[in-house]
Amino acid sequence: MSEYKNLLDDPEVLRELIMDHYKYPHNHVLKEGAGYKKIHMASASCIDDITVQADIENGIIKDINFAGIGCTISTASTSMMTDLLVGKTVAEAKDIVDNYFRMVNAEPYDAGKLDEAVAMKNVWRQANRINCATIGWRAMRQMIEESEGSHE
Amino acid sequence: MLDVNKVRKDFPFFTSSPDLIYFDNGATTQKPQCVIDTVSEFYTLGAANVHRGDYPLSLHWDALYDKTRESFAKLLNCQANEIVYTAGSTHSMNQIAYGLQKNFLKPGDVVLITENEHASNVMPWFRMRQESGIQYEYIPVDKQGNIHMEDAKKAMHPGVKAIAVAGVTNVLGAKQPLKELAALAHENGALMIVDGAQSVPHGPTDVQDLDIDFLGFSGHKMGGPGGTGIIYGKYDLLQKMEPVFLGGGMNARFEACGDMLYQEAPEKFEAGTPNIEGMIGLGRAAEYLLSLGMENIEEYEKDLRAYFAARMKELDNVEFYNPDNAYGPIAFNVKEVFAQDTGSYLAANNICVRSGNHCAKILHEVIGTDSTVRASLYFYNTKEEVDRFIEVTKEITLEKAVGIFF
Numbered sequence: 047m048s049e050y051k052n053l054l055d056d057p058e059v060l061r062e063l064i065m066d067h068y069k070y071p072h073n074h075v076l077k078e079g080a081g082y083k084k085i086h087m088a089s090a091s092c093i094d095d096i097t098v099q100a101d102i103e104n105g106i107i108k109d110i111n112f113a114g115i116g117c118t119i120s121t122a123s124t125s126m127m128t129d130l131l132v133g134k135t136v137a138e139a140k141d142i143v144d145n146y147f148r149m150v151n152a153e154p155y156d157a158g159k160l161d162e163a164v165a166m167k168n169v170w171r172q173a174n175r176i177n178c179a180t181i182g183w184r185a186m187r188q189m190i191e192e193s194e195g196s197h198e
Numbered sequence: 199m200l201d202v203n204k205v206r207k208d209f210p211f212f213t214s215s216p217d218l219i220y221f222d223n224g225a226t227t228q229k230p231q232c233v234i235d236t237v238s239e240f241y242t243l244g245a246a247n248v249h250r251g252d253y254p255l256s257l258h259w260d261a262l263y264d265k266t267r268e269s270f271a272k273l274l275n276c277q278a279n280e281i282v283y284t285a286g287s288t289h290s291m292n293q294i295a296y297g298l299q300k301n302f303l304k305p306g307d308v309v310l311i312t313e314n315e316h317a318s319n320v321m322p323w324f325r326m327r328q329e330s331g332i333q334y335e336y337i338p339v340d341k342q343g344n345i346h347m348e349d350a351k352k353a354m355h356p357g358v359k360a361i362a363v364a365g366v367t368n369v370l371g372a373k374q375p376l377k378e379l380a381a382l383a384h385e386n387g388a389l390m391i392v393d394g395a396q397s398v399p400h401g402p403t404d405v406q407d408l409d410i411d412f413l414g415f416s417g418h419k420m421g422g423p424g425g426t427g428i429i430y431g432k433y434d435l436l437q438k439m440e441p442v443f444l445g446g447g448m449n450a451r452f453e454a455c456g457d458m459l460y461q462e463a464p465e466k467f468e469a470g471t472p473n474i475e476g477m478i479g480l481g482r483a484a485e486y487l488l489s490l491g492m493e494n495i496e497e498y499e500k501d502l503r504a505y506f507a508a509r510m511k512e513l514d515n516v517e518f519y520n521p522d523n524a525y526g527p528i529a530f531n532v533k534e535v536f537a538q539d540t541g542s543y544l545a546a547n548n549i550c551v552r553s554g555n556h557c558a559k560i561l562h563e564v565i566g567t568d569s570t571v572r573a574s575l576y577f578y579n580t581k582e583e584v585d586r587f588i589e590v591t592k593e594i595t596l597e598k599a600v601g602i603f604f
């Protein structure tokens with residue numbers, strides 16, 4: 047475990063991770079199913095145009111997928127997110143998402159909770175790319191919040 | 199011939215940012231000192247509204263404000279009263295489109311556009327179809343955005359009441375055959391409308407020779423201040439066209455019963471307090487361009503672009519979309535690298551370009567990709583800058599593009 051943690055400090059490894067998730071994004075096919083909610087994210091200020099879908103049942107994130115076009119950062123960050131949040135409870139997921147947003151906004155965060163997504167830790171240095179690093183995560187945050195609303 | 203080293207001295211940008219290469223001139227341009235001085239004079243000497251003051255300060259700005267029409271009359275070879283002030287091409291193209299809705303176009307009439315157009319020459323027509331049943335159809339273009347007259351003739355039919363195209367397109371730099379298109383339009387009783395945002399700043403435009411009916415363009419893309427633009431229209435057509443904005447300055451009279459009487463053109467289109475310092479500064483920019491000579495500007499840029507294109511062809515890591523066009527931007531992608539990643543990599547190397555779909559969101563139908571990197575030149579750019587751009591671009595790989603984050 048600690049060896050793995052060290053790996054995630056190595057810029058070479060992080061760069062490879064981003065390239066890998068970009069070239070071969072995980073969970074990159076939308077699925078059919080009654081449980082899925084989806085959000086389409088597109089903005090005038092960038093080219094990214096992606097759809098994120100999630101199946102959240104009884105406070106557990108059962109599945110996340112995404113599709114669409116995006117740059118390395120948006121594709122890789124969303125791909126990493128799908129790996130990280132599936133199987134988590136809504137409460138756990140919210141904590142991870144919070145940490146992620148703190149990281150990309152250059153605020154203190156708990157790297158231990160973000161796994162491979164720490165590869166995005168320097169994106170804030172290119173301020174115009176923060177949007178890319180959060181596009182999928184924003185969609186997910188919204189779906190998590192909406193799932194809580196529907197519980198009450 | 200233009201002396202670029204001399205020209206660069208006119209732009210403080212090159213002194214304040216000596217390390218930057220600015221290749222985003224399609225978006226906006228740097229400003230010459232004379233324009234900066236003119237605008238700041240308005241603030242330091244004292245601001246005043248135009249057309250309304252009885253005092254000398256107002257009259258002083260009034261005279262300069264009106265003089266801008268004369269500068270553009272020279273630049274476009276038209277009359278001063280055929281020049282309407284706007285906030286930019288977007289404003290111009292919206293005014294032209296909606297302005298035609300009342301006295302010119304009726305439901306079922308067709309406007310011919312292309313898939314190459316900027317949003318501001320597409321979306322107003324889309325909305326007019328939804329709202330008043332005025333239709334649009336596309337003139338096909340080739341892979342580098344050019345209209346061929348055979349295709350334009352085929353697209354023409356009795357229902358067509360206007361052709362509306364960019365003089366030079368904003369992604370691929372296709373220079374359209376405006377004179378031939380205008381002749382075709384007029385033979386068929388249709389109007390010729392031109393989005394001149396990427397053509398007017400870069401070379402001579404003789405609206406009479408081209409026989410254009412309406413032309414819209416931006417001042418800030420030709421060295422002028424932000425938030426400035428122009429509509430040229432043939433005077434009788436301007437008189438017939440309905441203004442979009444109503445308010446102070448454009449009415450002669452209005453009464454409680456609802457009767458309104460507008461001013462004559464061009465004032466009829468200039469409701470509200472205008473961008474006075476902007477339009478005065480824009481007049482100064484026009485005079486500056488005239489002093490350099492629009493022919494000289496065109497010749498210099500054509501030569502520079504040809505050099506740029508030839509150097510781009512040397513690179514095997516790029517896909518270059520418009521190698522054969524003689525005008526406008528260089529549109530490309532680095533193979534296997536997303537356009538925005540290339541843009542960021544260039545930015546990290548002090549090169550300013552734009553990546554994206556450049557407000558021409560339907561262009562992917564033409565070139566088969568959603569987004570491109572666009573390097574767009576102006577007459578102050580140099581071959582040395584092109585060389586440095588090529589050195590940096592040559593090295594770009596996916597790995598390097600991601601590397602800027604570490």
Ligand SMILES: Cc1ncc(COP(=O)(O)O)c(C=O)c1O
Nearest residue numbers: 286287288316318364368395416
């Ligand atoms: C062809 C074309 N038309 C219209 C516009 C819109 O210009 P503006 O943003 O100044 O209104 C632009 C530039 O952005 C353009 O390139």
